[in-house]
Amino acid sequence: MASSSRIDYEINSDPFDPECVIASFNALLGELTEKEKLLLERIRGKEDNTSPKYTDQEERNLINKQIRKSQGFDVDFSKFRCLFDFYPSFLDECHSTLITETxxxxxxxxxxxxxxxxxxxxxxxxxxxxxxxxxxxxxxxxxxxxxxxxxxxxxxxxxxxxxxxxxxxxxxxxxxxxxxxxxxxxxxxxxxxxxxxxxxxxxxxxxxxxxxxxx
The missing domain is CATH 3.10.450.10 (Nuclear Transport Factor 2; Chain: A,)
Incomplete structure (x- = not known):
């Protein structure tokens, strides 16, 4: 596909730009709830001896690096054991209780x-x-x-x-x-x-x- 000579895709002015993302996780002060554990397992699969082992800070750095590199489109969530405010969609479900479609x-x-x-x-x-x-x-x-x-x-x-x-x-x-x-x-x-x-x-x-x- 021939590309335009203009560079008009990189819009950095809105407050939701991926470079402004500050990844946060839900287990700052203790263990994850059972509901959170199930959600995390669905995102990354069951944890075993071959799963990556990172500190919380390393995970925050890694997810932000992937977000910046791909502008938010390509993130390997299987590497993380923390839950972030940046996460994948389960396309055949609904991400909000106020939406009536998948x-x-x-x-x-x-x-x-x-x-x-x-x-x-x-x-x-x-x-x-x-x-x-x-x-x-x-x-x-x-x-x-x-x-x-x-x-x-x-x-x-x-x-x-x-x-x-x-x-x-x-x-x-x-x-x-x-x-x-x-x-x-x-x-x-x-x-x-x-x-x-x-x-x-x-x-x-x-x-x-x-x-x-x-x-």
Whole structure:
């Protein structure tokens, strides 16, 4: 896919940027609860003698390093034995009790909006296919780091990344949408596309049929 010569994806002005993440864990003063232990086991699997062994500080440093490197999209949660405010989505479940659909459905609707904005900006015609994975950062609302697949007019699939913020518990803000770095391949439409004026921080005041505030 031919890339734009502009550098307009690296948006660092909003308070939810991954570089501002301060990882915190739920076991500062004692043992994890049984519910927390089950959640941690689901995220990283059962701990055994081959599991990585890091101090709490080493884990905080490691997760922040991975967040900064990938801008929040690619984090290996299997390395951590602490629970953080940055964690993976279980796509066939729901991350909030106030949402009536699964994360796969919810993030699918958000990424359809994101890819529509991308098409307007880049003059392309990608169509959403499926959500691949998503990470969540919870702090005065949610920030979603969604990896998804879309198909171009040549019927070739590409992997995209979209960052979407649930700002102040009400408004949905599309921070950016981009092709995942490092992909190869090109469609004929790339050489013909007309790049339109970019739109930044696209905001949708629609409730999307649900209220997605912090539960």
């Amino acid at each position: 994360d796969r459905q919810f993030f699918g609707r958000l990424t359809k909006e994101s890819i529509a904005d991308y098409n307007v900006r880049e003059g392309t015609s990608f169509k959403f296919v499926e959500v691949e994975k998503a990470n969540l950062y919870r702090n005065r609302g949610y920030t979603y780091f969604i990896t998804f697949v879309a198909k171009d007019s040549c019927d070739q699939t590409r992997v995209f990344q979209a960052k979407v913020c649930n700002v102040f518990c009400r408004e949905i803000e599309h921070s950016f949408c981009r092709l995942k770095p490092g992909q190869q391949g090109e469609c004929d439409e790339d050489s013909k596309r007309v790049v339109k004026k970019p739109r930044y921080n696209t905001r949708s005041n629609k409730r999307l049929g649900v209220t997605t505030n912090v539960s």
